[in-house]
Amino acid sequence: MKQMIKAICLMLALSTVATILISCSDTSDKPTFSQDSSVNTSTDEQSEETTIILPDLPPRDFDGYTFRVITKGDWDVHWKTKDIYAEELNGDPINDAVFNRNTKIGEQFNFTVKEIEEFSDYSGAAQRSIVAGSDDYDMLAIALSSMGSFSTNGYVMDLKQIPYIDLEKPWYDQNANQSLSIANRLYSTTGELMIMDNDATWVLLFNKPMAQELQLPNLYEAVQNSTWTLDLLYECVTAAPRDLNGDSKMDENDQWGILGESFNTFALCVGAGNRVISKDKDDLPYISINTPEFIAAFEKAFKINDRRSDHCFYVSNYSGKYSDVWGQCMDKMFSDGKVLFNFAGMNRVTLFRSMETDFGILPVPKGSETQDRYYCAVSCWCASGIMIPITVTDFERTGIIIEALSAESMYVLTPAYYEISLKTKYSRDNESQEMLDIIFASTVFDLGNIFDWGGVYSLPGTLTENSSTDFSSRYKKIEKSAIKNMEKTIEQYMSNF
Numbered sequence: 001m002k003q004m005i006k007a008i009c010l011m012l013a014l015s016t017v018a019t020i021l022i023s024c025s026d027t028s029d030k031p032t033f034s035q036d037s038s039v040n041t042s043t044d045e046q047s048e049e050t051t052i053i054l055p056d057l058p059p060r061d062f063d064g065y066t067f068r069v070i071t072k073g074d075w076d077v078h079w080k081t082k083d084i085y086a087e088e089l090n091g092d093p094i095n096d097a098v099f100n101r102n103t104k105i106g107e108q109f110n111f112t113v114k115e116i117e118e119f120s121d122y123s124g125a126a127q128r129s130i131v132a133g134s135d136d137y138d139m140l141a142i143a144l145s146s147m148g149s150f151s152t153n154g155y156v157m158d159l160k161q162i163p164y165i166d167l168e169k170p171w172y173d174q175n176a177n178q179s180l181s182i183a184n185r186l187y188s189t190t191g192e193l194m195i196m197d198n199d200a201t202w203v204l205l206f207n208k209p210m211a212q213e214l215q216l217p218n219l220y221e222a223v224q225n226s227t228w229t230l231d232l233l234y235e236c237v238t239a240a241p242r243d244l245n246g247d248s249k250m251d252e253n254d255q256w257g258i259l260g261e262s263f264n265t266f267a268l269c270v271g272a273g274n275r276v277i278s279k280d281k282d283d284l285p286y287i288s289i290n291t292p293e294f295i296a297a298f299e300k301a302f303k304i305n306d307r308r309s310d311h312c313f314y315v316s317n318y319s320g321k322y323s324d325v326w327g328q329c330m331d332k333m334f335s336d337g338k339v340l341f342n343f344a345g346m347n348r349v350t351l352f353r354s355m356e357t358d359f360g361i362l363p364v365p366k367g368s369e370t371q372d373r374y375y376c377a378v379s380c381w382c383a384s385g386i387m388i389p390i391t392v393t394d395f396e397r398t399g400i401i402i403e404a405l406s407a408e409s410m411y412v413l414t415p416a417y418y419e420i421s422l423k424t425k426y427s428r429d430n431e432s433q434e435m436l437d438i439i440f441a442s443t444v445f446d447l448g449n450i451f452d453w454g455g456v457y458s459l460p461g462t463l464t465e466n467s468s469t470d471f472s473s474r475y476k477k478i479e480k481s482a483i484k485n486m487e488k489t490i491e492q493y494m495s496n497f
Contacts, residue, residue, distance in 0.1 A: 055171075055407040057164055057400050062111040067401050070126050071141045072196075072384065073117030078326055079347065079382055083195045083413065084141050085115035093425070094195070097416035105404045113405075123150075130155045130389050138398050140387040144188060144197075144380040147180065147387065148451045151187035152492045156387040157395070158185045164399035171406040173197070179445040180385075183493045184283050188385035192409040193402070195417045199347035200382035201443055202267040203435075204233075204362040205334070206341050208428075210255075211360075214239050214340070219362055220431040223374075223438065228365045230272060230300040233341075237304060237311045240340040250310045252318065252329055257311035258304065258341040259330050262461030263379060266449075267343070268301035269294060269460060270377040272367025276448030276457045277486075284490055285447050287482055289456055290475050297367050298460055298471055308467050313339060316465060334359075345382055346422075346439070353426050361432040363439045374442045380449040451489060454482030 071081040086099035102113045116137065118125035123146045129136040140146070140156070150156045159165055167177050172191035180189060190197040206219060216236050222228040237257030244254045266276070274297050278288040288294070307314035313333060315325055322328040334342040337357040342348060352359065363374040392398050418440075423433045448457035455462070455478050463474060 052411065053170065053407070055164075055169065055403045056166065057404060060109050060397070060400055062109050062397060062401075065111040065397065066114045067111050067138050067398075068114050068116055068136065069139045069141050070116045070118060070122055070137045072122055072143070073115075073119065075117070075119045077324070078351070079196075079199070081115070081117075081141065081196065081384065083193065083384075083409075085113050093416040093420040094413070097413045101405060101408045101412045105401070105408050109401065109404060111401060126150075126389070127155060130391050133391060135389075135391045135393050137389055138392055139402060140389060141194065141196075141384045142387070144180070144190070144378075144383045144385040144445070145450050147188035147380075147385060148489075150387060151185075152489055155390060156187050157390055157392070158187060159189060159386070159388065160184075160186055162388060162399040162402075163396045164403050166403065169403075169407070171410040173443075175443055176385075176445050180447065180450070181283055182279075182285060182447070182490065185493050188387045190383065190385050191406050192414050193386065193406040194384050194409075195413065196382070196384035197378055197443075198417060198440065199345055199350075200379045201346045201439060202264075202344065202364060202377050202379065203346055203349075203439055204341050204343050204364065205348060205352070205359050206362060207334070207337055207339065208358040208360050210240065210337065210340050211236075219360065220435070223362060223435065226366065226369050226371070228362065228374075229368055229371075230268060230297065230304065230365050233365045234300065234304050237341060241310045244338075252313070252333060252338075254338070256313040256333070256339045258313070258343055259334065259339055260305045260307060260312040260314040260343070261316075262464050264305045264343050265298065265301045265460040265464045266457070267364060267377040268304060269297045270444050270446065271364030271375050272297035272300070273371050273375060274367075275444075276446050277451075277453075279447075285486060287453075287456055287479075287486065289448070289459065290472070290479070293367075295471050298463075299469060300367075301460070302464060302469055305464055306467070307464065345379060347382075349422060349426050358428050360429060361427060361435045361439070363435060363442060374438055375444050376439050376442045377444050377446065377449075380445065451486070453485040453489070454478045454480075456482040 069084050071084050072079060074080040082094050083098060085102065086095045089096050089099055106112050122142045126137060126140050126142060127150070159167060167186065167189065171193070172189055176189045177186060180186060211219065216239070217232070219228065222232060240255060240257035241250065242255035243250065250256070274294040276289045277285045279285050304312065306312050307317055315330060318329055319325040331348070331351060333339045335352055335355045349361065364376045366374060386402065388395070388398055418436070422436055427433060427436070446457070452458055459474060459478065463469065463471060
């Protein structure tokens with residue numbers, strides 16, 4: 001997850017979890033923190049103490065103001081916004097953490113949170129409102145990918161210019177701050193206020209009984225020993241296919257090695273330590289996809305995610321047969337125990353909470369055993385970001401509210417998501433809990449996934465869809481356009497609107 005998650009969760013798990021569970025029936029018991037507050041957690045091995053960090057905010061009374069946030073809503077069964085608003089307590093840890101957070105901070109500053117859902121056209125609704133000059137929203141909690149057009153068109157504010165938002169505080173994702181800025185301007189980020197970025201972190205779920213039946217290496221030990229690589233993943237997925245019904249063809253009735261989609265090729269390349277877009281010392285982006293290292297990783301990723309193979313059950317091959325190919329086919333294949341690996345967002349962990357077959361959670365594999373660490377791509381299409389429209393009439397009020405909600409989220413929402421929902425409610429074994437720590441310390445936000453200048457980010461996925469490995473020649477065709485469009489964006493950022 002983001003910075004300080006491990007420390008917060010380790011030291012606050014007992015007290016915060018207990019508080020959240022109690023609060024399911026009594027809102028008066030929600031936690032409160034003072035400047036001198038500290039939390040002590042003792043174990044047989046150690047005793048740790050930390051001081052609660054509070055936001056540096058002035059006292060304000062917003063006179064019952066309604067703080068309006070446009071979100072993705074719940075129109076997509078696979079990607080529902082759960083982190084902005086909760087109508088009432090219902091016993092679900094995430095829902096109750098959001099309700100208690102909003103209630104506490106709302107009472108402190110005298111405001112209420114209102115979630116505005118615009119079905120699937122949330123970006124269009126926000127854009128139309130801003131272009132019209134209407135003060136309809138105080139905050140946008142929509143796809144991070146929207147930052148591209150919203151920032152270059154001048155629809156949203158540089159977060160570094162908003163009063164009282166301290167982006168250096170631990171309740172903002174420092175990795176996102178550093179990765180998503182251009183020319184030291186930051187128009188969207190994420191942090192403890194939201195869990196959608198965590199849900200949009202790509203991981204590998206694996207069928208544990210099938211792995212044992214296939215006599216695969218201990219995959220948890222492979223992660224710990226740095227032998228969890230693209231090569232090992234390929235060996236595993238190619239060992240799994242079985243023609244279960246004996247009809248001499250592979251389809252949804254048979255056993256597969258891995259579920260595939262175009263994004264997965266990109267995510268595997270990122271896991272190997274590569275980036276589509278990198279940045280220089282002046283915080284300016286440059287294209288870094290056309291390197292020997294990226295191409296070598298692409299070739300391995302393509303073999304794993306090959307839609308023509310008998311080991312990769314690829315979504316585009318079956319999307320025409322189902323109205324919801326993920327819910328009716330892809331997810332069902334994994335939950336029915338017919339797939340070894342499900343390579344998808346972390347949100348799939350919660351979707352499989354009732355799955356009878358045991359599954360484990362793994363980070364994206366390394367490119368080689370000598371790689372320094374693991375890297376897990378965040379889908380900027382699926383993750384939500386914090387953006388502030390230029391039409392807001394009181395930026396000080398907006399900054400105070402976002403800062404206060406974000407800070408409280410670190411002590412209420414983050415433990416609920418991480419400790420209760422993932423570690424104790426949904427994950428199936430102790431090893432998966434260790435994997436989560438690795439995964440959330442390894443998130444990658446790639447600017448290419450937001451701007452896709454000249455189609456440079458889309459290149460690995462497009463080649464995969466077209467069953468082509470002609471990387472270099474295809475890149476040469478788009479290089480000039482990619483550089484030109486990227487330079488235009490840099491100029492727009494440098495102008496500072």
